[in-house]
Amino acid sequence: MHRFFISPDCINNTNNTAIIDKEQSKHIDKVLRIKKGEKILCFDGLGKEYIVKLIDKTNGCFIGEIINAEISNNDPKLDLRLIQGIAKGEKMDTIIQKAVEIGVSSFYPVITDYTVVKLDESKAQNRIQRWQSIAIEACKQSRRSVVPPINRVIKLYDLLHDIKSENIIMLYENEKTISLNDILKNNKNKYKEKPLYILIGPEGGFSEKETKMALEQGAVLAGLGKRILRTETAAIVALGATMYEFGELD
Amino acid sequence: MHRFFISPDCINNTNNTAIIDKEQSKHIDKVLRIKKGEKILCFDGLGKEYIVKLIDKTNGCFIGEIINAEISNNDPKLDLRLIQGIAKGEKMDTIIQKAVEIGVSSFYPVITDYTVVKLDESKAQNRIQRWQSIAIEACKQSRRSVVPPINRVIKLYDLLHDIKSENIIMLYENEKTISLNDILKNNKNKYKEKPLYILIGPEGGFSEKETKMALEQGAVLAGLGKRILRTETAAIVALGATMYEFGELD
Numbered sequence: 320m321h322r323f324f325i326s327p328d329c330i331n332n333t334n335n336t337a338i339i340d341k342e343q344s345k346h347i348d349k350v351l352r353i354k355k356g357e358k359i360l361c362f363d364g365l366g367k368e369y370i371v372k373l374i375d376k377t378n379g380c381f382i383g384e385i386i387n388a389e390i391s392n393n394d395p396k397l398d399l400r401l402i403q404g405i406a407k408g409e410k411m412d413t414i415i416q417k418a419v420e421i422g423v424s425s426f427y428p429v430i431t432d433y434t435v436v437k438l439d440e441s442k443a444q445n446r447i448q449r450w451q452s453i454a455i456e457a458c459k460q461s462r463r464s465v466v467p468p469i470n471r472v473i474k475l476y477d478l479l480h481d482i483k484s485e486n487i488i489m490l491y492e493n494e495k496t497i498s499l500n501d502i503l504k505n506n507k508n509k510y511k512e513k514p515l516y517i518l519i520g521p522e523g524g525f526s527e528k529e530t531k532m533a534l535e536q537g538a539v540l541a542g543l544g545k546r547i548l549r550t551e552t553a554a555i556v557a558l559g560a561t562m563y564e565f566g567e568l569d
Numbered sequence: 570m571h572r573f574f575i576s577p578d579c580i581n582n583t584n585n586t587a588i589i590d591k592e593q594s595k596h597i598d599k600v601l602r603i604k605k606g607e608k609i610l611c612f613d614g615l616g617k618e619y620i621v622k623l624i625d626k627t628n629g630c631f632i633g634e635i636i637n638a639e640i641s642n643n644d645p646k647l648d649l650r651l652i653q654g655i656a657k658g659e660k661m662d663t664i665i666q667k668a669v670e671i672g673v674s675s676f677y678p679v680i681t682d683y684t685v686v687k688l689d690e691s692k693a694q695n696r697i698q699r700w701q702s703i704a705i706e707a708c709k710q711s712r713r714s715v716v717p718p719i720n721r722v723i724k725l726y727d728l729l730h731d732i733k734s735e736n737i738i739m740l741y742e743n744e745k746t747i748s749l750n751d752i753l754k755n756n757k758n759k760y761k762e763k764p765l766y767i768l769i770g771p772e773g774g775f776s777e778k779e780t781k782m783a784l785e786q787g788a789v790l791a792g793l794g795k796r797i798l799r800t801e802t803a804a805i806v807a808l809g810a811t812m813y814e815f816g817e818l819d
Contacts (some may be wrong), residue, residue, distance in 0.1 A: 327792060340616075375702055387767065392795070412701075417802050420797075420798050420799065421796070421806060460799070461796040461797050461798065462796055498819040542819075544715055544818040545642070546712060547670075548670050548671075548711065549666075549670060549710070549711075549712050552670050552805070555667070555802070556671060556805065556809035559806035560809055563809075563814070564813070566750065567767060568750060569748040569750050569794060
């Protein structure tokens with residue numbers, strides 16, 4: 320069954336109906352050729368999944384009757400968050416799409432010392448909207464029901480200062496002794512209880528000042544082995560391996 | 570130090586010299602502006618790494634003196650191979666690039682029942698050349714010294730028949746009971762000794778006939794959890810998790 324996103328404010332719990340937005344209604348109508356009377360699967364982005372029967376169409380929007388509502392269990396229990404140094408070109412799109420499929424719970428795009436991409440306030444706003452749409456699409460496709468928020472673009476220094484967490488794993492290519500494997504196995508119980516942050520640098524990696532500050536804030540450095548992974552590969556592999564370690568791919 | 574690929578037949582072990590091909594020589598000269606007398610890092614694709622001092626240039630090709638040769642240890646011990654149902658557009662390029670970074674030892678692009686891409690003999694030849702170049706580039710960047718061969722395009726049925734291996738893990742989205750985690754943990758010693766094949770379907774997944782035949786040939790089916798991963802995400806995550814499990818990311 321096809322899967323659509325319905326924002327929670329388009330769900331009327333009193334009369335059990337839901338409004339599907341114009342763009343998706345158009346897709347339902349013109350591309351998928353689904354007709355009134357047929358059922359679709361919807362999710363609200365907050366963890367609920369609905370079976371909705373299309374009953375009407377007004378102003379280009381389908382109105383649906385909610386046949387069934389239930390808490391979806393496709394989202395992971397582990398609260399895994401990705402802090403990603405903004406990478407060039409379409410790499411960020413790829414990282415967000417894959418990170419959502421793998422199961423991250425939120426996403427922090429950060430400006431680091433070696434970030435090349437220049438984003439002013441308005442460009443950053445547009446980019447976040449774009450990334451949020453990609454996250455919604457990835458939820459649709461991967462059957463997740465919780466849409467991970469994309470946080471505003473800030474400097475890594477400020478973010479580290481703001482979150483004050485000890486559960487930050489900074490993937491660092493010069494870390495040759497301690498691996499992600501070591502860290503996850505040694506801290507499993509600790510990481511289960513609170514949000515776990517994976518921090519990945521942009522193409523140029525991290526500056527010495529950044530690793531120093533991260534360490535001061537309680538982060539741990541971890542390597543990913545002998546081969547040098549591109550930033551997007553490192554993000555996908557580190558998130559995938561973490562989910563694997565925590566049984567979230569079982 | 571920049572890293573270049575030298576085909577083994579361009580290495581002269583008698584007089585300790587190496588010829589760098591025209592394209593890379595041009596890159597060395599015009600883009601990187603490396604001059605005669607400077608040193609570069611080279612690898613032969615078969616596992617050896619060389620420090621080469623540029624001593625001359627003839628017909629657009631740099632000639633280098635081999636200062637040092639050693640067996641590189643950046644390639645994994647695990648002989649992990651990817652059998653990938655040919656996916657649409659640029660996805661195959663992405664999969665090959667990432668698979669090489671992660672450490673696969675060879676790559677089998679296969680036509681499955683749900684493969685959409687049509688490749689005649691000459692198109693398939695071109696595609697393999699293109700994929701092989703991507704593999705070489707990924708080796709350069711990730712510091713691997715063994716270039717994984719891209720095998721010729723054949724049907725999955727024929728490949729399964731040819732390789733006759735019991736070490737095939739078929740990632741199958743309808744497998745809800747047995748996970749990749751279960752299979753890797755239960756077969757660790759067996760998988761260390763012989764080549765291990767990871768089999769990933771194209772966008773549409775596998776047909777019933779394909780899973781049946783794979784099972785008959787000794788393959789095992791494994792799931793990757795509750796979220797549906799795109800074919801390229803499934804490939805990267807499955808390879809990454811396998812390398813993680815075998816300590817190849819340590």
